[in-house]
Amino acid sequence: MRRASVSSAAWLVFTRDLTLAWRRWDEVAQPLIFYVVVTTLFPLATTPELAQLRTISGGVVWVAALLSSLLALESLFRSDVEDGTMEQWVLSGQPLGWLLLAKVACHWVLTGLPLVVMAPIVGTALGLPYEAWGTLVLSLLLGTATLSILGGIGAALTVGVRRGSVLLSLLVLPLAMPLLIFGSRAVSMAMDGDSPAGPLQLLAAIFFMVLSLGPLAMSAAIRISVES
């Protein structure tokens, strides 16, 4: 049998997941709805004054994005491990890290990207000025992508665990704290009229580090979950 190249195998995984997601699009929409609902809670809990909301708007959008991308992570590898697909991938001879990265990339397109697109709308509702839009979108682009890979490591570790969703948040949130710091800092710097280049570059640096080392950790974790 002809063996597929790495890129075509990864592409197959990506398109397969995309197709699966389209057939259950309501599941894809749920984190997005959660995102909007959570951001609505903040004005209700604090104050409807836009002037005051403005000061925390960047942070609120970031925290809500962090939480709602965690929400979708738990099921990332579960069904594939349960029906044996993952075992076949491990045995297929393809580099497992690439396949998992393709899966995570698809997950990001389905859950991370909508959050990024939604962010300016939600931010504006909280009084975020137009000048900060670009920074918010850019910081969330880098941040949600990094978070998807970090969360992929967590999901791979907890895939065989009962009630793994709470555990997953416990594992991933402390690791995601630097993203939150740099991301919301970049937004508030842009709101003050400063150049947000510093924190954005740090976010990009973390993204590339996680992108290079993350697949190794993910495939190690999946092998542990599948083999034993």
Add this chain to the structure above:
Amino acid sequence: MWNWLHKFASPPHAYRLLGKLAPWFGWSSLALILLATWWGLVEAPMDYQQKDAFRILYVHAPSAWMSMFTYVMMAVAAGIGLIWRIKLAHAAAAAAAPIGASFTFLALATGSIWGKPMWGTWWVWDARLTSELILLFLYLGYMALRSSFDDPQRADRASAVLAIVGVINVPIIHYSVEWWSTLHQPASVTKLDKPSIALEMLYPLFMMIVGFQLFFGWALSRRLRGEILRRERNATWLKDVS
């Protein structure tokens, strides 16, 4: 060297060796900690700015140091266990985690008690306190992951991956929190934290750190022995020991 390593890594040998080492660690740490306590609380001069309140440093700084040392040691042990498949290394990581979490908690508690007279509040979002708090979360996550598996081998290997991911992240978390707090706070708060310390104050601190390190050795030997007993409860060599 490999022969020696394999001999040490065998549970019966390690069990006996740790049993012999534990009293040495225990008594020497007790002696050093008592001596350093007396030296630090009675002999060392008073701080001109913080008066006697600074003396909590002799508990706070060693436990903060040990909290980080233990995490790195745990990650190194987990890495050794993962790469060379040495079960004893996994057991050492498992035994070290609760000790490290306790040191972290102690550092947080003493930091908060120290903060009350110095800053006027129990908690300040100071960079060191915050990164210490995140370190505590990392410990708790590690222990939660370990305890959620029924199969001990899987628990060992999965938590080893987490420990290694965590230890790569610790410096990033530390520097990001440092940067975050310097931007948000007046410098006067952090200035109190690193005074140019007098030598008479420093000697008992060093002694205390060595004492804490030996205490860690004692606690780890005891816990590791317990961990070996738990894992090898069906092994035949245990009958000869008891």
